[in-house]
Amino acid sequence: MxxxxxxxxxxxxxxxxxxxxxxxxxxxxxxxxxxxxxxxxxxxxxxxxxxxxxxxxxxxxxxxxxxxxxxxxxxxxxxxxxxxxxxxxxxxxxxxxxxxxxxxxxxxxxxxxxxxxxxxxxxxxxxxxxxxxxxxxxxxxxxxxxxxxxxxxxxxxxxxxxxxxxxxxxSPAEHDRAVARTSHLPHLAAVLVAARLAGAPAEHLALSGQGVRDVTRIAASDPAMWQQILSANSGAITALLGELSDQLHDLIAAVADDETAVLIEILSAGVVGTQAIPGKHGGPMRPMRSVFVSVPDHPGELARLFGDAGEIGVNIEDVHIDHDPGRPVGLTELVVEEGRAEHLLAALESRGWTTHR
CATH class of the missing domain: 3.40.50.720 (NAD(P)-binding Rossmann-like Domain)
Structure with missing residues (x-):
């Protein structure tokens, strides 16, 4: 056809x-x-x-x-x-x-x-x-x-x-339930975390790393647009927010009372959730490991790092850069298959790169 x-x-x-x-x-x-x-x-x-x-x-x-x-x-x-x-x-x-x-x-x-x-x-x-x-x-x-x-x-x-x-x-109804789980709830979680940064002391914000940037990036989206989205999908998102609220109460109690077993259970559920996200090409998630490399913050250095990784024969699955506020250097995180990480570290070090294990 x-x-x-x-x-x-x-x-x-x-x-x-x-x-x-x-x-x-x-x-x-x-x-x-x-x-x-x-x-x-x-x-x-x-x-x-x-x-x-x-x-x-x-x-x-x-x-x-x-x-x-x-x-x-x-x-x-x-x-x-x-x-x-x-x-x-x-x-x-x-x-x-x-x-x-x-x-x-x-x-x-x-x-x-x-x-x-x-x-x-x-x-x-x-x-x-x-x-x-x-x-x-x-x-x-x-x-x-x-x-x-x-x-x-x-x-x-x-x-x-x-x-x-x-x-x-x-179906339209199934779509709305799916995006509430995979898009709308993550956005609201990012908003709540980002809001804790507003008005924070400068000495606190000076400790910001790549983790807080990753978690809060999507919170910068247009609030008026998101108000319309949430209003239109209020049923699905309200149900998920209720589940999140119940778990948040459990988390608060576990942290306050130092309930180790409960904390481990909650944290482990997060690991299981990340593993449920489809991997590259829609297949299952493969074990990954981060390789950290110091990269001088001037033109051509990042391209040189990628070129060296290519010559070494290791595919970079993802990359993040955390700039050092005190030096003209960026800490570059290369996400690679777990089994290739040690080979990449050794080969980069032999080429003069400063790595962090």
């Missing part, structure tokens, strides 16, 4: 996701038209090569709605009523927009709607943060409802493929 053609793609909303989809489609040679309530965003996105400004004469085959959560239902319904196109959206909540759309359109129009959600993004927003590679290798949920037409689902799957993402199919 041949893949469906996307034809003309209209993107409504030229922020990070909408512009990135436009760039990915243009990369594949697909014609894209852009619309947004912000003319400046359209000018910026079109200037980046994500498509051309839309006009009343455009007849899209696919409309991609990439607007804030509070406006999804209205904009999706308008696209279904105003065109004959398949319509998808890239919002992070699927149940509430579907209910809003179903109240606004007829049954035939609703068949052309298939929700979707790319699991990719950034704490940065706007078209200038966009990239054609944003979705490469990333999961992208396709969430057809009970009456979605099969050919409409196929068109959305084709969009996912064009953008370089990996499709997974979930």
């Amino acid at each position: 041949s893949e469906p053609s996307l034809g003309l793609v209209q993107i409504v909303g030229t922020g990070l996701l909408g512009t990135s989809i436009g760039l990915a489609c243009r990369r594949a040679g697909i014609e894209v038209v852009l619309t947004d309530v912000s003319a400046e965003h359209v000018r910026t996105a079109s200037g980046l090569g994500a498509g051309r400004p839309g006009s009343d004469d455009d007849r899209p085959s696919l409309v991609v709605v990439a607007v804030p959560p509070d406006h999804l239902g209205e904009v999706i319904a308008s696209a279904l009523q105003g065109t004959d196109a398949v319509v998808t959206d890239v919002g992070s909540i699927k149940g509430r927009p579907l209910a809003d759309v179903a109240d606004r359109v007829d049954a035939a129009q609703l068949r052309r709607y298939v929700g979707s959600h790319p699991m990719a993004g950034s704490e940065r927003s706007g078209p200038l943060a966009a990239s054609a590679a944003l979705f490469d290798g990333r999961p992208w949920a396709i969430t057809p409802h009970d009456t979605s037409a099969a050919d409409a689902v196929a068109v959305v799957a084709r969009l996912v493929d064009v953008c370089g993402a990996v499709a997974t199919t979930l």
Whole structure:
């Protein structure tokens, strides 16, 4: 069976996701038209090569709605009523927009709607943060409802493929439960940790390392956007927050009373949870180890380290850099397969690198 053609793609909303989809489609040679309530965003996105400004004469085959959560239902319904196109959206909540759309359109129009959600993004927003590679290798949920037409689902799957993402199919309700667990709860946990830093004494903040940066990075995202997301998925996230609250009470009691067995149980559950996260290429997590290397903080040194690791024949799975506040040196953490760590350490030391075991 041949893949469906996307034809003309209209993107409504030229922020990070909408512009990135436009760039990915243009990369594949697909014609894209852009619309947004912000003319400046359209000018910026079109200037980046994500498509051309839309006009009343455009007849899209696919409309991609990439607007804030509070406006999804209205904009999706308008696209279904105003065109004959398949319509998808890239919002992070699927149940509430579907209910809003179903109240606004007829049954035939609703068949052309298939929700979707790319699991990719950034704490940065706007078209200038966009990239054609944003979705490469990333999961992208396709969430057809009970009456979605099969050919409409196929068109959305084709969009996912064009953008370089990996499709997974979930019902709207199951999607909302999944993102509450894997996205919304982690964001709120990061927010609460980051809030403990606001107003902290400078001498405390001077001890900040890579760990606190890793935990709090996503807390810098737009609060207004997240308020909309949480409101739209309140049922699923409230249930998980209740579970977290119960465990937090247990943790507080265990720390206060120095209950070693309970602490070990709670900490061990965290280890089990990290091991449940899918590894590279969606396979099981493999044992990893961190190798720490001091890297002078001037141009070319990091590239030299990566080059040496490549010549040594060890693949770097992940990397983090923690800058030394007192010296022009960065402590670079190279995450590699556990069985290759000692070989990498010895080989780097033989090449003059300062390592930390």
